[in-house]
Amino acid sequence: MQTPVALIMFNRPTKTKLVFNEIVKARPSKLFIIADGPRPDHPEDIEKCAEARAIVDHVDWECEVLKKYSETNLGCGYGPAKGISWVFDHVEKAIILEDDCVPNLTFFNFCDELLERYRNDQRIMMVAGANTLFDKTPIEYSYFFSKIPACLGGWATWRRAWRHHDMEMKLWPLLRDTDWLLDCCGDPLAAKFWWKTFNMTYEDRGNVDYWDYQWSFACWLQNGLVILPKVNLISNIGCDEDGTHTKSPSYFFSKVPTTEINFPLFHPPHFVQNRELDRIRFERSSIAKEIRQKQKSKLYLIFRKMIPNRLVNSLRSNISRFLLHV
16 A cells, blocks of 8 residues: 555554554555653553564554654643654654554545545645444445544544644634634534634643544634544444543444445535535534533522422422332
8 A cells, every 4th residue: 555654553462463454454654653751659660661562563564664753741732733744754643543443444445545536636634544333334435524633543644634633722712712613613513612612722822632533623723524434333342441531432433343344436426515414423422422411400400499398399299109109
């Protein structure tokens, strides 16, 4: 495969091996390894980082390997961001994988074909591998166009798109007090969530442990589209005690199986956001569930303030008696 692959890794050798095994099958002609260094307050990281790096030394096919190994810990924000920028200092396009996201083998050819097809199309910002609709995408084509970036550990893009990524989000103050986000999201609740998220990211700039919110901001700034496959091509195996942001195995996208995508690809004849699928994706997301839960809590508090305690207690008593006779 001619498209370069970049692997972002840290201190999880077992998971790294599973991801690297799929890269071995794809046999890219160029491989970038971005490895963060051990944390100063975690002495066990020294051995774990060394074990993970040893795994990717076993390249037994014709491949140019470039390594960016940090001796210090850069964290989950600037580490990957600087690493991806380093990749695009060398190449025009790349497939990017994290050490806890196992790709279906067809993911590589899917990205390879679409990176070439849309390499000069400024409307397209990235090719995603994850489909959070879990293979229940009611479309006839092999992929659809979305407005919602979905990195989730396995994706691909071009230098022309990544150059818009800005960890400090310097343009946010110009848009903060406008309706721009509502236009991007099409949903007041989603717009409110992203306003808070972007504002937090901007206020904490220089001290954040994420890079993907900034990438979403960059994609929306360019009014860009994201390509999502009809089926899920990425399985996230990192939602456990070793995870940084998500430690719960019950996370909605944890260890979702992948499905092969069929070739030849059936390309859409238009460049239009699928608003209905984007709406469904948002409604099923953990973001939407969090917002709904907060709404319910607020409504409950309002209800409790409006209804006297004696009436609430009476309702509870009557409901209890009713349940005893059901």
